[in-house]
Amino acid sequence: MTMDGSPRQRIRRRLLQGGAALALVPWLSARGAERDIADIPALAAFLAGRTPRWERMRLDLPALADNGQAVPMKIAVDGPFAPGPYVRVIRLFSQRNPVPEMATFEFPVAVERIEVESRIRLAGTQRVVAVATLSDGVLYAVGADVVVTIDACMDGT
Amino acid sequence: MPDARVNVPAEVARDKPFEVRVLVRHPMETGYRTDDGGKAIPRNVVSTFTCRYNGETVFSAHLSPGIAANPYLRFFVTARESGQLTFEWIDDAGIRGDERAAVTVV
Numbered sequence: 001m002t003m004d005g006s007p008r009q010r011i012r013r014r015l016l017q018g019g020a021a022l023a024l025v026p027w028l029s030a031r032g033a034e035r036d037i038a039d040i041p042a043l044a045a046f047l048a049g050r051t052p053r054w055e056r057m058r059l060d061l062p063a064l065a066d067n068g069q070a071v072p073m074k075i076a077v078d079g080p081f082a083p084g085p086y087v088r089v090i091r092l093f094s095q096r097n098p099v100p101e102m103a104t105f106e107f108p109v110a111v112e113r114i115e116v117e118s119r120i121r122l123a124g125t126q127r128v129v130a131v132a133t134l135s136d137g138v139l140y141a142v143g144a145d146v147v148v149t150i151d152a153c154m155d156g157t
Numbered sequence: 158m159p160d161a162r163v164n165v166p167a168e169v170a171r172d173k174p175f176e177v178r179v180l181v182r183h184p185m186e187t188g189y190r191t192d193d194g195g196k197a198i199p200r201n202v203v204s205t206f207t208c209r210y211n212g213e214t215v216f217s218a219h220l221s222p223g224i225a226a227n228p229y230l231r232f233f234v235t236a237r238e239s240g241q242l243t244f245e246w247i248d249d250a251g252i253r254g255d256e257r258a259a260v261t262v263v
Contacts, residue, residue, distance in 0.1 A: 070225035094223055098189065102223035109215045109235065113174035117231035121187070121223050152187075 036129050036143050042100035043093040043129055052131055052141035059130045059144040068122040068152040075105075075130045077114040077140060085136035086110035096126040097152075110135075121152035165242060165258040174233040177208065177216075181229075181246055181254065187222035201249045203228055210260070211240040236262050 033054045037044050060074040077087050092102040105116050114132075122128070129143040164178040181203055188200025200222060208216040215234045234242070244256045 092223075097221075097223050098187075099221040099223055102221050104219040105232070106217045106219075107215070108217070109210075109213065111174050111215075111233050111235050113233040115231070115233055117229070119225035119229050121185075121225050 033141070033143070036095075036127060036141075039127065040093050040095050040100060040129060043131070046091065046093075046101075046131065047139070050139060052139035054141050054143075057130060057132055057140045057142035059128065059142045061128060061144045061146050063145070064147045064149070065122060066149045068124065068148040068150055070119045071122050071146065071148070072117070073120045073128075074115065074117045075132075075142075076116075077132050079112055079114065081110065081112055081114075085134040085138065087114045087132050088135050089133045090114075090116060091131045091133075092120070093129045093131070094120075094122065094126060095128070097121070097123045102128075122146055122148045124148050124151045160254040161244065161246075161256040163242075163244060163256050163258045165260060168261050168263045169236040171236055171262050174235050175260075176231065177234055177242065177258075178231045179206075179208075179229070179244055179256070180227060181206070182227055183246075183248060183254075185220075185222060185224055185226045185228060189222075199249075203246045203248050206230065206244070206246040208232075208234065209243045209245070210234055211238060212243075236260065238262055 037047060056078050058076040061071060065071040075090055081087065087107055090105045094100050094102050102120060125147045127143050127145050129141060132140045160182050162180045166175050169175040183203050185203065186198055186201040190198045192198055202222050203220055206218040206220065207214055216232050218230060220228060239262045240260055242258045242260055245253065247253045
């Protein structure tokens, strides 16, 4: 079949392509999670072959950050936890910052509400990944993309 | 000038998590900046932050230059007994800071 056709055939072709792309979406997001790990060596080193569950966590970051010097960030892990395992540690990884291990938050005592808010620095448009370790060793993860207009640490790097 | 601002609810309900907000005054120097003379400004960030509740550590954070200047933290702690929350932090230069807040459990 030739690629040119009547306008009708072209529309049909577009629709079919779109449908095929939609079917690929779940597969792509799973692939995206793998890509996150490959893209952030510090994350890969921490995971050391373990696979986190990409669920139950939320990482709120603005899709577009005008200033990378202070980007509001909120991590949450959905409860309930009691009487089961609770969140022990949350680690935050950056794809492009010179220090990829951005922060570690520890909860030595069980808390029913896991929510941490802070302001982070981002050296450019990138992906940020948070990984939570529960008291039974199960890992949960979440990623977020941020477009940064003005990078942090612009001078000197 | 105070080194930190701490915000804890006046009264908290027993066995329920309550919100703690802390803002530490600190430049969080990344180590990638240079001064006017072109000399590198050494890295100096609040590397460790600890929150204790009646002496027991309930939350701690290890921070990097990836945390913005004047680090702000908001987290939750489970209310047990009336008492005191103490906050302590230390930067790369070894300077310590602390702050405290009273907790009234109802």
